Amino acid sequence: MNYPKKQIQAHHQIILDSIADGVFTVDKEMNITSFNRAAEDITGFSRKDAVGLPCYDVLRANVCEESCLLRQTIDTEQPVINFPVYILRADKKLIPISVTTALLKDAAGRVVGGVETFRDLTAVDKLRKAIRKQHSFEDIVSKNATMLDLFAILPQVAESNCSVLIEGDSGTGKELFARAIHNNSTRRNGPFVAVNCGALPDSLCESELFGYKAGAFTDAKKDKPGRFALAENGTLFLDEIGDVSPAVQSRLLRVLEEKVYEPLGATETCASNARVITATNRDLQQLVRQGKFRDDLYFRIDIVKLSLPPLSKRKEDIPLLLDHFIDQFNHLTGKKIMGISRKAVAALMLYDWPGNVRELENAIEHAFVLCLEGMIRLHHLPARVVPQGGLPSESRGLSLREAEKRTIVQALERNQWKKMATARELEIDKNTLRRKIKRLGIIEPQA
Structure with missing residues (x-):
């Protein structure tokens, strides 16, 4: 059955409006051709006002002028996935979002534009700060x-x-x-x-x-x-x-x-x-x-x-400390660094930190010098904290089961194999921890 073109377009808009994330499309000149309801809510711009405008006039992201992510995807035909940026809403409020881009092609496979989906990270940012506040005393953060x-x-x-x-x-x-x-x-x-x-x-x-x-x-x-x-x-x-x-x-x-x-x-x-x-x-x-x-x-x-325990004995605090230092240096430098990549976090978790929290703070300050926007990545970190042979998960291909086992064993060792303290650190129920220990074949060493 052949549907009229207007009906198909209406169906497409209904589908787009049902998506919780913001979605918009652009032509090859970067003018917005569609704009869903979530995009209206997140940006503060109505569909009527947004359609026909260049996308940078609507999103006004901190990367728009120098390195537009959607333009980059159209030019290189490579998608961008969950890239964190800040945008300026219609009410002049700056909010964090994560951006994913893809190509838009016609029936013949020719590139005719691009599509961008974006998610408001404001609630996530508030939750992260609430969690850190729950695990802090003055300027000291820890869940150890x-x-x-x-x-x-x-x-x-x-x-x-x-x-x-x-x-x-x-x-x-x-x-x-x-x-x-x-x-x-x-x-x-x-x-x-x-x-x-x-x-x-x-x-x-x-x-x-x-x-x-x-x-x-x-x-x-x-x-x-x-x-x-x-x-x-x-x-x-x-x-x-x-x-x-x-x-x-x-x-x-x-x-x-x-x-x-x-x-x-x-x-x-x-x-x-x-x-x-x-x-x-x-x-x-x-x-x-x-x-x-x-x-x-x-x-x-x-x-x-x-x-006070050394940082090597409280590595579960590293993610909290990273959030704390990133907020601190964002405030001091005026930058808007959104966070740190998983690979960079993995490298920091593997390092022994002989200089403890002060050395970690210095490593993030070093990264802030090299990282101009977006996320801190592996190459932004000081060379001494990056494993010379690459990350273990890359070189040995750890399975999820092996990674989970290693995480639990390290937490048990930090807590002298006390199940209650370990469960509290991992933020899981004690009975759940016992089941995981049994399933993964973890054996407590004999004294």
Whole structure:
């Protein structure tokens, strides 16, 4: 049966309007020839206004002027699949979408234009941010079981006025934890003063911490307040406390016990009410046993101890941290990077991260220099974090079953084979985890 041309066109429009994604077609001059209802809703342009206009006048995407995706498909005859971009709606609101393009051909197989489908990612973006907020404390993001346990006690630690010792490798976020404690304490309106004790030579450490009076030494022309004075009514964060000399250790002990100190060259004591938070990447207990760190000072600063795991032990946090850093650098640089490709994420998950979260942040900052728009891809990452022999899934062809087994085993190892903690990390039911362990033949190693 031959239907009239207008009826066929009407049927086509009904079909297009039933699709939840935005869809429009263009001719070879890039003028819009059809525009479905979802496209109207997403862009804010009516079909009547859009049809006949160049597509870049309607979508106004951040890639339109320099590298139009639909023009690229028409010229190369290669489709684009789920490419993230931002478009400017009719109401001037900038929203994220993902774009897929294809060729439009006539009955003879000649290219007559192109078709683009696009999906509004606003809800996905909000959901992603909500998930990250659920797994965050101040500027610290994590869904690792150990980190979540620390998040749970941070409010109580912050409300107290006790000394806190934060242990962790370099780059694990010790200062972020110290700031979070300060910002949630009754001292939040006071100063937060950070000192890297490891960066100060012994000759300067005492004068930096306690200050000095004019005439205390040759170049002391006038009084200078120390960090304890600057942290009055606030928090003093002493990083790398394990590197201070025995002389400085003795003076720190007096401040912590008696709440008083003497600036160099002073004849009178000064009172101190600064809260002291210390941090170290060394084993202080071993230093105490070796006689390199005073045991009485150790017990004074170790009222509450927070031990931060290295990033290699909390790799499930990498996707959350990536979202966090991409948002952070988008804000700092004014760019609109949409995310990171699966291959790039896979490379980051395989890397051991000796520099921890700080190294990951630096890797994303490096990628932002090279990535101008769209998504961060493998070639945007620093060479050191990309496996030299290629990704395992590419070279060995891992099956879905093998990939799932590897993911579960790694999560079990991170959680010391505790099923409840592992299920919580993987965000699945504990019984589901048990069934997967049995189905995949995962055997817990004997102690």
